[in-house]
Amino acid sequence: MPRFMDVHTIAGGVTEEAVAGAHAADLATQAAHDVHYLKYWVDGEAGKIFCLVDAPDAEAANTVHREAHGLVADEIYRVTEHE
Template identity: 75%
Template sequence: MPVFMDVHNVEGGVSASDVAAAHEADLATQGPHGVNYLKYWVDEEAGKIFCLVEAPDAEAANTVHRQAHGLVADEIYPISAQG
C-alpha cells in the first residue's frame, strides 16, 4: 500500500496533548477507509505536525482527518521506504 507523509501548519503553535487526541480520533476513524496512520511527530512551538500514513491514496488519508477532527493536511507527499 502507498505511504504518505502529511504536514499540518497550525498558526500560533499546537500542544502535544491536542495532537495526541487528534491522532486517537484518526485511529478510531481510519478502518472503513482502508487507511493506517502509523506515526506522527509534532513541533509544538512551530505549530507543525507530520503524519506517516498508509493509504490507498492521499485523498483517503485526508478524508480520515476531515471526518475524525476536521484538520486536513496542508501538504501531503508520497514517500517510498528505504531499506
C-alpha cells in the first residue's frame, strides 16, 4: 500500500494534547477507508503537524482527517522509506 506524509499548518500554534486527541479520532475512523495512520510529529510553536500514513491514495488519508475532526492536510506527499 502506498505511504504518505501529510503536513498540517495551524495558525497560532497547536498543543500536544490537541494533536493527540485528533490522532485518536483518526485511529477510530481509519478502518472504514482502508487507511492506517502510523506516526505523527508536532512542532507546537510553529503550528506544524506531520502524519505518516498508509492509504490507498492521498484522498483516502484526507477523508479520514475530514471525517474524524475536520483538519485536512495542507500538503500530502507520497514517500518511500529508506534506512
